[in-house]
Every structure is written in structure tokens, then in C-alpha cells.
Amino acid sequence: MGNFFTKEKSGKDAERLWAMCRQHGISRRDFLRLMAIGGTAAVLAACTNAENGQNGQIPQTGETPAAEEEETPSGEERWAKSSDPFIIRGGNLETRLENLPGWITPGELWFVRNNAPASPRIEAGDYRLRVEGDGVSNPIEFSIEDLRQMPRRSVPTVIECAGNMRNLFDLVMGQTAEGGEWLTGGVSNGEWTGVPLSYVLQLAEVNGSAQWVLPQGLDSDAPEGGHQKPITMEKAMDPDTIIALYLNGEDIPVDNGYPARLVVPGWVGSTNVKWLGLLTVSEERPWVRNNTTSYVLIGPEWPPEQNEPADGQPIHETVIKSAVALPWEGEIPGGQQIVRGYAWSPTAVVNRVEFSTDGGSSWNEARLTSPPIRYAWRTFEFDWDAPSGEQTIMTRATDEDGNTQPDSQPFNEKGYLFNMVYPHPIRVQ
Ligand SMILES: Nc1nc2c(c(=O)[nH]1)N[C@H]1C(S)=C(S)[C@@H](COP(=O)(O)O)O[C@H]1N2
Numbered sequence: 105m106g107n108f109f110t111k112e113k114s115g116k117d118a119e120r121l122w123a124m125c126r127q128h129g130i131s132r133r134d135f136l137r138l139m140a141i142g143g144t145a146a147v148l149a150a151c152t153n154a155e156n157g158q159n160g161q162i163p164q165t166g167e168t169p170a171a172e173e174e175e176t177p178s179g180e181e182r183w184a185k186s187s188d189p190f191i192i193r194g195g196n197l198e199t200r201l202e203n204l205p206g207w208i209t210p211g212e213l214w215f216v217r218n219n220a221p222a223s224p225r226i227e228a229g230d231y232r233l234r235v236e237g238d239g240v241s242n243p244i245e246f247s248i249e250d251l252r253q254m255p256r257r258s259v260p261t262v263i264e265c266a267g268n269m270r271n272l273f274d275l276v277m278g279q280t281a282e283g284g285e286w287l288t289g290g291v292s293n294g295e296w297t298g299v300p301l302s303y304v305l306q307l308a309e310v311n312g313s314a315q316w317v318l319p320q321g322l323d324s325d326a327p328e329g330g331h332q333k334p335i336t337m338e339k340a341m342d343p344d345t346i347i348a349l350y351l352n353g354e355d356i357p358v359d360n361g362y363p364a365r366l367v368v369p370g371w372v373g374s375t376n377v378k379w380l381g382l383l384t385v386s387e388e389r390p391w392v393r394n395n396t397t398s399y400v401l402i403g404p405e406w407p408p409e410q411n412e413p414a415d416g417q418p419i420h421e422t423v424i425k426s427a428v429a430l431p432w433e434g435e436i437p438g439g440q441q442i443v444r445g446y447a448w449s450p451t452a453v454v455n456r457v458e459f460s461t462d463g464g465s466s467w468n469e470a471r472l473t474s475p476p477i478r479y480a481w482r483t484f485e486f487d488w489d490a491p492s493g494e495q496t497i498m499t500r501a502t503d504e505d506g507n508t509q510p511d512s513q514p515f516n517e518k519g520y521l522f523n524m525v526y527p528h529p530i531r532v533q
């Protein structure tokens with residue numbers, strides 16, 4: 105039996121293997137998939153076959169022969185025991201908040217949510233962004249070099265999937281929602297840098313009656329030939345809405361939209377179109393999959409507007425939330441310790457986080473441990489003398505506008521925007 109994933113070695117060896125794959129142009133996501141499906145052997149095979157590999161050179165991966173890895177049971181289980189930062193959810197990767205280094209989520213730990221089976225690999229040299237539609241008088245196309253020459257702005261922001269925490273509708277409310285599974289890690293926070301969308305729209309001579317911008321991705325295997333979700337002209341012209349070229353000062357990772365993605369701070373993840381290839385500017389509101397059947401709140405509270413083809417109310421903004429940086433139903437040692445977490449709001453900075461370790465009977469203030477920055481999340485911590493047994497931790501964030509997490513919320517069929525106060529279960533030794 106191979107010892108690739110024994111405790112002392114796993115992190116380092118997996119890291120080395122990943123470094124090798126990266127050199128061979130294999131994405132983090134493909135790497136994780138291969139590990140899950142076929143283990144080290146599959147990863148090595150893929151690297152050797154990679155067309156753009158460098159001299160086919162395989163760095164040392166430790167003394168474990170690749171063939172032995174086939175005996176190891178499921179990949180999922182191996183990753184759970186390893187230091188891997190993600191929970192693999194089909195094609196999506198959920199960030200384990202407890203593994204993040206702090207306020208900034210590094211690119212390689214950023215969550216991944218794709219609507220196509222795989223991330224497209226776009227060569228920067230082939231990249232083009234077109235701007236067209238009846239809302240512009242000068243349809244225009246840009247290369248990546250064009251975009252890189254334009255004025256830049258940096259926006260530290262959370263990007264969160266609208267369905268993040270979807271599983272909690274079931275776990276907390278007992279009502280199962282349709283859609284991909286997420287606990288609390290369908291969210292990340294980093295500094296995105298790029299060209300204000302308004303700058304590019306002005307070059308295309310956007311006219312006064314234009315009302316909507318429909319961005320589309322180059323992931324042609326996604327529904328509608330490329331993921332798309334409309335944004336209002338008002339949000340498009342907001343200086344913080346950018347065509348991002350960099351994440352945390354580096355190239356955007358392939359899985360997160362290299363070489364350019366839209367970043368729409370405060371709006372649900374799906375609006376932040378990756379591998380951005382087309383902006384269609386229009387006077388009429390576009391109706392597409394992602395504002396009619398997906399990304400709409402469906403339930404008695406959200407009747408569709410008359411004369412609109414949506415199944416319910418299309419969603420734009422995210423909602424205020426918080427989460428502790430602990431594995432769901434994880435196990436921790438008892439006694440005095442510091443519990444850390446994250447709190448975020450789309451509209452104003454979070455200026456208060458409370459916590460309860462007795463099921464909501466008593467609440468105390470957590471310490472905020474990062475600066476107040478609009479759109480970014482805020483880290484917090486508190487001391488806990490954890491008694492052994494099955495415990496829960498509840499947290500409640502409030503922002504400067506007075507928005508706060510509700511004690512309850514109505515269910516919606518597709519499980520979007522979960523943000524009520526919830527108990528995070530934890531086993532204390
Ligand atoms: N082109 C494209 N953009 C996309 C998607 C996609 O599938 N294709 N997924 C969207 C969804 S649903 C989310 S939550 C975010 C996730 O961004 P991330 O993968 O960088 O975390 O990207 C959005 N942008």
C-alpha cells in the first residue's frame with residue numbers, strides 16, 4: 105500500500121505533484137479531479153501526455169511507485185484526510201474556510217463554480233472582447249494587450265455563489281432545495297484589479313437610452329453557448345464594476361476566468377462572468393436562462409412580475425452573512441481556544457459580529473480583526489472555553505446600514521441567498 109497520503113507526507117507531496125502539473129499546464133481543478141478519479145497514477149499520466157509539457161520531465165514525487173496508488177480507496181476520502189483545501193462537488197470546488205490563511209483568499213484556494221463541464225483554456229494571445237448591441241454606436245473589439253494598457257482600478261471584494269449555504273436550507277430548515285451542494289465555502293475574498301467596465305463601454309460609445317449589459321463567457325460548453333447574466337446599466341457604470349485582469353496582483357487562475365473576467369462587487373457570483381468574451385449592450389431587458397429559470401427566487405413570497413417571462417424574482421445583490429472557519433460537524437480539542445470566522449455584506453461594511461455558543465440564549469461580541477472595506481469580508485474572532493460533547497456555534501453579522509442576519513427566512517425552491525442565523529455543529533473532544 106502506498107504511503108503517499110500518510111499524515112506527515114501528504115501535504116508536501118501533493119504540493120510537489122501539483123507544482124509539476126501546473127508547469128504542464130494542467131489546471132488545479134483537473135488536478136483535483138484526476139487525483140479523485142485515479143490518484144497519483146492518473147495525475148502522472150496526464151502530465152506526461154500534456155502537449156505543452158516542458159521536455160516531458162517528471163520531477164520526483166517521493167519514493168511511492170505510481171502503480172501502488174490504485175489500491176487506495178476513494179479519492180474523496182483521501183483528500184478529506186489530506187491537507188487539501190477543497191471539498192470536491194462534481195465540477196465545483198468548495199473552499200474549506202478553515203484552511204484559508206486569513207483575509208485574502210489566494211488564487212489557488214479560491215472556490216470554483218462552473219456551469220460547463222470544464223474550464224476553457226484561453227490563450228492570452230487569442231483572447232478578444234467584443235462590445236456590441238443596439239445600445240452602442242461604436243461596436244468594438246479589444247485584445248488582452250488593449251485591456252492591459254487601459255486605466256486600472258483595484259477592488260477588494262467577496263465573490264459568493266448565490267447558492268452558497270444551500271445545504272443549510274435542508275440541515276437547518278428541513279427543506280431541500282434544488283441545485284448544487286454547498287455548505288459555507290462557496291465564497292472567497294480577494295483583490296481584483298482591472299479596467300472599469302464603464303471605461304470600455306465609453307469607448308464603444310454607449311448611448312443614453314442603453315439600459316442593460318449582457319456579459320457572456322467564452323465557455324462555449326455552458327448553457328446558451330457561454331455563461332451569461334444581465335446587469336443594469338447603473339451597476340455597469342459603477343466604478344467598482346471592473347473587467348478584472350489580475351487576482352491578488354497575479355494572473356487570474358484558469359478556473360477563475362483567465363485572462364479576463366467581470367467583477368461585479370455585491371452582486372451574486374453568477375454575474376461575475378469568467379473568460380469574458382462578449383458584452384451586449386441593449387435598450388431592452390434581455391431575458392436569458394439566468395434571469396428566468398436560474399438565479400430567480402421561486403416561492404409564494406416571490407410571484408413573477410406580470411409580463412415578465414421569469415419563474416419568480418431574478419436576483420442581483422447578495423445578502424449579509426457570516427461563517428466560522430471550522431469544518432461542518434468537524435472535531436476540535438476542548439478547552440480555551442480562539443474561534444475565527446468571516447462576515448460579509450453586499451451593501452455596507454460589517455461593523456458588528458455577535459456569537460452564541462449556547463444555542464442562541466446568550467450573545468456576545470466577537471472582535472473584528474480586519475479593516476472595514478466595502479465589498480470585502482471582515483474577519484472576526486472570539487475566545488471560547490469549549491466544553492466537550494456536541495456543540496453549536498451561532499454567529500450574526502450586522503453592517504453599517506443596520507442590515508443584519510434574520511432569525512428565520514422563507515424557503516425558495518432553488519435555495520438561493522441563505523442567510524439566516526444558523527447553528528454550526530462541532531464535536532468537541
Ligand atoms: N463564463 C462563466 N462565468 C461564470 C460561471 C460560469 O460557469 N461560466 N459561473 C458563475 C458562477 S455561478 C459563480 S458562483 C462564479 C464563481 O466564480 P469562481 O469560480 O471564480 O469562484 O462565477 C460565475 N461566472
Ligand SMILES: [Mo]
Nearest residue numbers: 265266373374
Ligand atoms: Mo454561482
